Amino acid sequence: MKPHAKPIIFAKTVRTSVALIVVTGVLSGCATVSASAKHSSPDLTPPPLVVSVGDSIMKGNGLIPEEAWPALISRTDGFSGMNLACNGEGFVAPGDPLDCNGPFGDLATRVALLHPTTLLISGSSNDFGIDNPTLLAATVSALANSRRALPTTQIIALSTVWGDTPPPAQLADVDQQVRDATLRVRGVFVDIGQPLMGHPEWLQADDVHPTAEGQQHLAAAISAALAARNISLGEK
Incomplete structure (x- = not known):
């Protein structure tokens, strides 16, 4: 004035x-x-909605929900997040019967009802021991169902997170099936490496699930991997 x-x-x-x-x-x-x-x-425009589907590492097992890496990234990148990750779940592994009680593919309808801007999904070591053709078929089915229900949603698949030791050979097989299935549905596969490797202090006593600090390092690595591919989840 x-x-x-x-x-x-x-x-x-x-x-x-x-x-x-x-x-x-x-x-x-x-x-x-x-x-x-x-x-x-x-501005009444709602922030982008990112729905995360994964296993107990993505869920932040042993921690409060706000300490899991999807929540950490949502605060820095400016999006609204819904974390549907479940203990024990994979593309074939059914997960905790008291929680999800089914594989990733069973969540397709629930995810579709949320109308997310982005579906963020991750490979899981819970699918170790599943032969490659079976795993590929289950992964393709899960992502294809999601794509049919969400034709315009950005689908991003992340490589499987391991712990502080070198990952076993089958992890590469799991990631290959996830990569192939993601490309079939016009999604993007992002290899985030192994941010926890060499850092046992970033794992809880079970040597599987990251501590709050470990989740912070995961969040930083995932954000960097997405940025390297010019992928944006929010409004930052």
Whole structure:
């Protein structure tokens, strides 16, 4: 708003002075309304919604939900997050019967009802021991169902997270099946490496699940891997 006008000098006739007062008041009022309107129109557009589907590492097993890496990234990247990760779950592994009680593919309908901007899904060591053709078929089915239900949603699959030791050979097989299935549904596969390798202090006593600090390092590595591919999840 412009500075207040100098006091009006009464000159010539009373009519002139009154006119000046009225005009000045009207202009000041317009300026006030415009400035007020400008600041009273908040952006009502909701932030992007990212739904995460994965295993107990993504869930943040042993921690509070706010310490899991999807929640950490949502705060830094500016999106609304819904973490549907489940203990023991995989593309074939059914997961905790008291939680999800089914593989990733069973969540397709639930995810579709949320209408997410992005579906973030991860490979899992819970599928170790499953032969490659079976795992590929289950992964393709899960992602194809999601794509049919969400034709415009960004689908991003992440490589499987391991612990502080070198990953077993089958982890590469799991990642290959996830990569192949993701590309078939016009998704993007992102290899995040093994951010926890060599850092036993970032794991809980079970040597499987990351501590709060470990989740922070996972979040940083995943954010960096997405940025390297020019992939944005939020509004940052």
